[in-house]
Amino acid sequence: LRGLQFEQFNGSLINDSRILILSNCILNSIKANCSSLINGNNNSIIEKSKFFNTSGQIYLASNSIISQNLFLKHNGSCNSQFINGSSSKLKITNNLFIDLTGTDLSSTGNDSTFILNNTFYKSATNASSFIRFDSYSNTKNLVYNNIFNRTIGNDFIFNAVFNGDSSTTILDISYNFLTTALTSNSTYSRYKTKSRNNFIGLSP
Numbered sequence: 001l002r003g004l005q006f007e008q009f010n011g012s013l014i015n016d017s018r019i020l021i022l023s024n025c026i027l028n029s030i031k032a033n034c035s036s037l038i039n040g041n042n043n044s045i046i047e048k049s050k051f052f053n054t055s056g057q058i059y060l061a062s063n064s065i066i067s068q069n070l071f072l073k074h075n076g077s078c079n080s081q082f083i084n085g086s087s088s089k090l091k092i093t094n095n096l097f098i099d100l101t102g103t104d105l106s107s108t109g110n111d112s113t114f115i116l117n118n119t120f121y122k123s124a125t126n127a128s129s130f131i132r133f134d135s136y137s138n139t140k141n142l143v144y145n146n147i148f149n150r151t152i153g154n155d156f157i158f159n160a161v162f163n164g165d166s167s168t169t170i171l172d173i174s175y176n177f178l179t180t181a182l183t184s185n186s187t188y189s190r191y192k193t194k195s196r197n198n199f200i201g202l203s204p
Helices: 184-192
Strands: 005-010 022-024 026-040 045-047 051-052 054-062 063-067 070-072 081-085 090-093 096-100 103-107 112-116 119-121 130-133 140-144 147-149 156-159 170-174
Touching: 022 112, 081 090, 119 140
Parallel strands: 005 026, 022 045, 026 051, 026 054, 045 063, 051 070, 054 081, 063 090, 070 096, 081 103, 090 112, 096 119, 103 130, 112 140, 119 147, 130 156, 140 170
Antiparallel strands: none
């Protein structure tokens, strides 16, 4: 699907067992609510698209890419997260997440998840976290070169135990602009961490 515009639609937009490529599209006021907004198979791609005032969640299966998109004012309150990162080797790069209600992304996969070069922003009245980590044995979460900007609330949620021992789950959150220090969250220490060189409390 390339260069299409979807307007004022209620229900799931795409729910397909095939590989999905969504490129240079605009989605405006698509209200999936508690259903999946987009559900794609392995090796799917969502790129260079704009999402305005949508709801529901996005799930792409293993080895998929979400890159160079704008996500603005999404309402994820029913599913609690916008992007369901439970697949393996999901790459989320160079996106803008602007004032989404609910968690922008949950990372629950049993393999590596790559979150690179994104900008995450919440308004002064939005206390929802940007990313929720749910520990899974041997998972590697690589979070590099992102900007996290907010006034209230925490950047991350670190669930202590989910489908495995938190101490075997690797968190590498490095070279980011963060609102608060990672160690300010008491459950962060229950993960195996390799985080370093973050800028705390600075807005670029």
